Amino acid sequence: MTPVLEVRDLRKSFGGIHAVDGASFEVCEGEILGIIGPNGSGKSTLFNCILGQLRPTAGEVRLDGRLVTGMRPCDLNRLGVSRTFQLLQVFPELSVRENLILAGQEHCGTMLSRLIGRRDAGLTPAADRMIEFFRLGHLADQKASGLSYGQQKLLDAAMAFMAGPRLVLLDEPAGGVNLTMLANLRDRLKAINVEQKSTFVVIEHNMEFVMALCQRIVVLAEGRIIAEGEPAAVRRDPKVIEAYLGH
Amino acid sequence: MSDILQLFVAGLATGAIYALAAIGFTLLWQTSQTINFAQGEFVMLPAFFVLAALLYGVPFWLAVLIALALSVLILGVLFKVLLVDPMIRHGVLPLVIATIALALLLKEGVKELYSAEAQAFPPFGAAVNVSFFGATVALQSLVVLGVAIAVVASLQLFLNGTRTGRCMQATAQNPNAARTLGVPVDRMILYTFLINAALVAIASILVTPIYLAKFSNGEWLGLYAFIAAIVGGFNQVRGAIVGGLLLGVVDNFAAAYLSAQYRLAIPLLILIVVILFRPQGLLGRIEERTV
Amino acid sequence: MRRWTTLLNIGTLTLCAVFLIVLPFFLRPYGVYILTLWAVMTVAAIGLNLTLGYAGQVSMAQAAFVGIGAYITALLTTHGWPFWSMYILAGIACFAIGWLLGYPALRVQHHYLAFVTLAFNTLLFLAFRNEEWLTGGNYGVSNIPRPPVLGWTTDPPRSFYFFCLANLGIVSVATWWLLRSPWGRAFVALRENPIRALSLGVDTRRYTLMAFALGAALGGISGVLYAPLVQFVDPVPFSLALSLNLLMMVVVGGSGYFFGPFLGAIVSVLLPEWLRFAEGYYLIGYALLVMVLIVFYPSGLMGLAERIIYRPQKTAAASATTAVPETAP
Numbered sequence: 001m002t003p004v005l006e007v008r009d010l011r012k013s014f015g016g017i018h019a020v021d022g023a024s025f026e027v028c029e030g031e032i033l034g035i036i037g038p039n040g041s042g043k044s045t046l047f048n049c050i051l052g053q054l055r056p057t058a059g060e061v062r063l064d065g066r067l068v069t070g071m072r073p074c075d076l077n078r079l080g081v082s083r084t085f086q087l088l089q090v091f092p093e094l095s096v097r098e099n100l101i102l103a104g105q106e107h108c109g110t111m112l113s114r115l116i117g118r119r120d121a122g123l124t125p126a127a128d129r130m131i132e133f134f135r136l137g138h139l140a141d142q143k144a145s146g147l148s149y150g151q152q153k154l155l156d157a158a159m160a161f162m163a164g165p166r167l168v169l170l171d172e173p174a175g176g177v178n179l180t181m182l183a184n185l186r187d188r189l190k191a192i193n194v195e196q197k198s199t200f201v202v203i204e205h206n207m208e209f210v211m212a213l214c215q216r217i218v219v220l221a222e223g224r225i226i227a228e229g230e231p232a233a234v235r236r237d238p239k240v241i242e243a244y245l246g247h
Numbered sequence: 248m249s250d251i252l253q254l255f256v257a258g259l260a261t262g263a264i265y266a267l268a269a270i271g272f273t274l275l276w277q278t279s280q281t282i283n284f285a286q287g288e289f290v291m292l293p294a295f296f297v298l299a300a301l302l303y304g305v306p307f308w309l310a311v312l313i314a315l316a317l318s319v320l321i322l323g324v325l326f327k328v329l330l331v332d333p334m335i336r337h338g339v340l341p342l343v344i345a346t347i348a349l350a351l352l353l354k355e356g357v358k359e360l361y362s363a364e365a366q367a368f369p370p371f372g373a374a375v376n377v378s379f380f381g382a383t384v385a386l387q388s389l390v391v392l393g394v395a396i397a398v399v400a401s402l403q404l405f406l407n408g409t410r411t412g413r414c415m416q417a418t419a420q421n422p423n424a425a426r427t428l429g430v431p432v433d434r435m436i437l438y439t440f441l442i443n444a445a446l447v448a449i450a451s452i453l454v455t456p457i458y459l460a461k462f463s464n465g466e467w468l469g470l471y472a473f474i475a476a477i478v479g480g481f482n483q484v485r486g487a488i489v490g491g492l493l494l495g496v497v498d499n500f501a502a503a504y505l506s507a508q509y510r511l512a513i514p515l516l517i518l519i520v521v522i523l524f525r526p527q528g529l530l531g532r533i534e535e536r537t538v
Numbered sequence: 539m540r541r542w543t544t545l546l547n548i549g550t551l552t553l554c555a556v557f558l559i560v561l562p563f564f565l566r567p568y569g570v571y572i573l574t575l576w577a578v579m580t581v582a583a584i585g586l587n588l589t590l591g592y593a594g595q596v597s598m599a600q601a602a603f604v605g606i607g608a609y610i611t612a613l614l615t616t617h618g619w620p621f622w623s624m625y626i627l628a629g630i631a632c633f634a635i636g637w638l639l640g641y642p643a644l645r646v647q648h649h650y651l652a653f654v655t656l657a658f659n660t661l662l663f664l665a666f667r668n669e670e671w672l673t674g675g676n677y678g679v680s681n682i683p684r685p686p687v688l689g690w691t692t693d694p695p696r697s698f699y700f701f702c703l704a705n706l707g708i709v710s711v712a713t714w715w716l717l718r719s720p721w722g723r724a725f726v727a728l729r730e731n732p733i734r735a736l737s738l739g740v741d742t743r744r745y746t747l748m749a750f751a752l753g754a755a756l757g758g759i760s761g762v763l764y765a766p767l768v769q770f771v772d773p774v775p776f777s778l779a780l781s782l783n784l785l786m787m788v789v790v791g792g793s794g795y796f797f798g799p800f801l802g803a804i805v806s807v808l809l810p811e812w813l814r815f816a817e818g819y820y821l822i823g824y825a826l827l828v829m830v831l832i833v834f835y836p837s838g839l840m841g842l843a844e845r846i847i848y849r850p851q852k853t854a855a856a857s858a859t860t861a862v863p864e865t866a867p
Contacts, residue, residue, distance in 0.1 A: 330833070344786065345833065348829045351782065352829065359822060474653075508664065508668045512661055512664055519658075522653070523642045526642075
């Protein structure tokens with residue numbers, strides 16, 4: 001079985017700084033993989049390289065076996081890869097439903113059909129379903145700027161799932177979310193992972209969140225992977241403890 | 248052969264002037280993301296400061312100093328404080344429009360407040376020709392080249408040899424990193440504006456004897472500055488120098504051998520070709536793709 | 539509250555429409571000419587607003603596109619070509635040229651389009667001026683006929699004004715419809731957050747290119763109307779100065795606002811007339827106005843209007859806008 005995502009010896013340097021220094025890992029279909037590591041270990045840079053936001057200095061990224069290194073984010077998205085952002089990136093002037101329609105519209109039809117076709121590209125039912133799933137029903141017509149932080153986080157996640165992606169990269173989804181909302185978020189993510197049969201890679205600092213959500217964990221320190229395995233085992237790994245404490 | 252050498256030297260001279268304007272332009276972009284569409288008018292204006300001072304009977308050398316001072320004050324400090332600082336937090340676009348409006352203001356201001364006619368401008372070398380490697384070359388060209396080289400050399404010395412200069416380079420490469428290292432970034436940015444003002448003043452005094460002082464000079468001067476900067480490589484000061492020299496030489500040859508009507512077309516075509524085939528410029532590096 | 543603002547909007551629009559229809563009957567021929575010029579320039583400004591206000595690109599070539607449309611119309615209608623075909627020719631020509639210009643420029647860095655358009659406008663102006671065999675050079679093309687519409691002549695100033703007004707109306711409706719379509723949504727995404735838009739599959743490069751090419755086509759259409767308005771076409775109007783003027787028009791009106799171009803064109807076309815007594819100084823005044831406006835109100839006149847009208851609503855929403863993380867990350 002080809003892994004959905006395969007990262008091979010990825011490197012990214014900024015001048016003399018090696019932000020990512022040879023990282024390799026695989027993710028299989030349906031898996032939820034967590035990436036943890038102390039601050040500055042290169043997690044976000046790794047994400048940006050996989051997603052085409054940055055061009056890697058060396059190494060390969062493969063999606064379902066296909067080489068996609070350095071592809072533009074929009075082309076990668078069209079192949080079924082989406083992401084959430086650490087800093088909220090919803091469109092404040094659009095309503096919740098409009099945000100979701102935007103998230104899905106580039107996957108329906110062609111440029112031309114989007115010009116002369118329906119205003120919502122036929123996506124209102126799908127958007128409403130997503131709104132229901134993430135329990136944002138009462139906010140459907142509200143401007144995204146009027147939502148609370150936690151609600152915007154949910155919307156951000158919903159947008160990533162709108163087009164039924166194969167692979168979703170979540171960048172610190174738990175950041176700044178309160179405990180009740182956290183449980184809700186984790187529950188919804190697990191549910192949609194099963195429903196859409198998609199694969200997740202999650203960067204997170206919140207240990208509890210990661211342990212509860214992810215089936216397997218990879219630990220990044222100074223741009224390199226220093227440990228890999230089940231959450232409980234990784235937690236006890238002396239190398240990992242040293243990486244965190246040694247900082 | 249001697250004709251070609253003459254054209255070449257003259258071209259280097261004007262090219263050096265374009266380089267001065269292009270260096271300032273590039274520095275402003277590097278340190279503060281300012282695209283100054285009024286750069287051409289900045290090069291047009293100081294000459295009129297000199298002419299105005301001369302009208303009051305001030306000796307030439309003093310008029311030049313006055314123009315330099317006024318330039319640094321108005322095109323450096325006031326420009327930064329009144330226009331750039333309030334605008335920069337709204338992004339690059341509003342600032343671009345503001346500098347376009349500023350260019351119009353300076354151009355029309357000179358036209359109305361001084362004259363719409365082209366004015367003669369005193370050169371500071373005698374109008375004699377010198378024998379240079381067997382060719383007859385205008386002394387003026389050599390003087391211009393000499394001054395420009397001296398200015399660029401001292402600028403490079405300043406940027407590389409002094410602490411302030413190195414701080415400025417750090418600011419140009421990465422303002423945020425420089426800030427965390429304790430570099431007074433805002434002051435460095437101010438210095439960039441002052442340096443630009445000085446450079447354009449010098450360029451103005453060097454170029455105006457050749458082309459006469461006219462309010463509309465800014466249009467093509469600005470164009471040459473932009474083209475020199477981009478062709479050379481927008482993120483490099485060395486690029487601005489190379490771009491300017493190249494442009495000066497090409498332009499001079501085009502003027503001599505090609506139709507006068509399409510003289511301006513050559514630099515424009517070079518710009519389009521460079522953007523098509525080598526967008527990072529001759530000396531530039533491919534920038535990180537951010538989007 | 540919402541219904542009240544919609545009513546206000548519709549009311550204002552109707553009032554303006556009535557005003558525009560009734561006004562020419564109170565003006566002398568020169569006044570009607572100025573009004574028509576406003577309508578024609580607004581079409582060009584609407585195009586530039588697409589490029590600048592929605593796709594966030596500085597284009598300094600809009601005057602060149604107006605010139606292309608004007609020259610195509612001038613040269614062909616004086617040789618008997620039907621007027622309606624000018625729309626198609628100019629529109630397609632300008633769209634294609636816009637695409638050709640934008641494609642390489644946008645592949646690289648987003649601010650390069652400004653320089654490429656700067657070069658293009660200047661080059662084209664030179665060509666207009668020097669290629670006498672084609673354009674008549676400085677002698678221009680004269681006696682450009684005004685088109686008959688459904689059997690009626692548009693020779694009289696007022697008739698031609700209504701013709702241009704109708705054109706403006708059609709262009710406005712088409713643009714409004716474009717902006718409400720998924721393309722419009724993509725444009726908003728492109729403008730507000732291009733990184734996020736990319737990650738959602740929005741091909742920002744292609745949409746930007748589209749906005750630029752469409753803006754260019756509208757410039758061409760403006761030119762198609764300009765030629766029969768002035769009935770004499772020479773290179774002078776299509777220099778960089780007009781491109782910069784159009785840019786300022788869009789910004790003064792309010793870049794990215796639907797009615798921004800209308801307001802901006804009013805300022806740009808009428809100000810010279812009002813300041814006529816000041817002669818050369820009106821440009822200085824215009825430049826100062828733009829600078830002051832953009833320093834204090836970077837969103838232009840429409841932004842200012844929005845602030846005044848929607849201020850009570852804005853403060854209520856503002857407290858919810860700054861969503862602060864509920865726990866420390």
